[in-house]
Amino acid sequence: MWEKVGVFRNEQGLQEAESELEEISNDLEKQALSLKTSHRNPELAEALENFFLVATGRCVIRGALKRTESRGAHYREDYPETDNKKWLKHLLIRKSGDAFEFEIIPVDLREIHPEEENC
Numbered sequence: 119m120w121e122k123v124g125v126f127r128n129e130q131g132l133q134e135a136e137s138e139l140e141e142i143s144n145d146l147e148k149q150a151l152s153l154k155t156s157h158r159n160p161e162l163a164e165a166l167e168n169f170f171l172v173a174t175g176r177c178v179i180r181g182a183l184k185r186t187e188s189r190g191a192h193y194r195e196d197y198p199e200t201d202n203k204k205w206l207k208h209l210l211i212r213k214s215g216d217a218f219e220f221e222i223i224p225v226d227l228r229e230i231h232p233e234e235e236n237c
Contacts (some may be wrong), residue, residue: 119175127182128195136179143172177211180218185209202232 119139122131146168151161187201188194210221 119178123175123179123182125191126193126195129183132179132183136176136183139172139175139179146172173213177218180220181209181211184220206232 119135122135122138146165149165149168151159151165153159153161156162182192182194185192185205186194186197187205188198189200189205206225206227208223208225210223212219212221
């Protein structure tokens with residue numbers, strides 16, 4: 119994730135990271151717990167953390183692939199410009215079953231006014 123999904127990103131690296139994350143996800147299914155208690159079980163806590171780390175990584179990768187511009191700490195080497203006309207929006211990601219759903223929400227501009235030339 120650090121090498122391919124850090125601040126500097128591109129489509130190829132993001133897709134490679136997504137494939138690697140899929141392999142990790144498949145390996146998570148093989149996790150086994152030797153401690154069977156659910157109370158103060160560090161193995162269970164680690165297994166759950168691993169699951170949520172993979173889910174979070176998928177959200178970051180898919181959101182970065184969808185946003186075809188550079189903005190703030192999201193710099194796409196293949197899309198170096200900020201595109202306020204198309205992407206002055208929030209990207210909301212929800213998990214629905216095994217799939218992720220995207221919702222694009224306009225930014226409330228009542229208090230913030232971006233540069234006019236980019237709008």
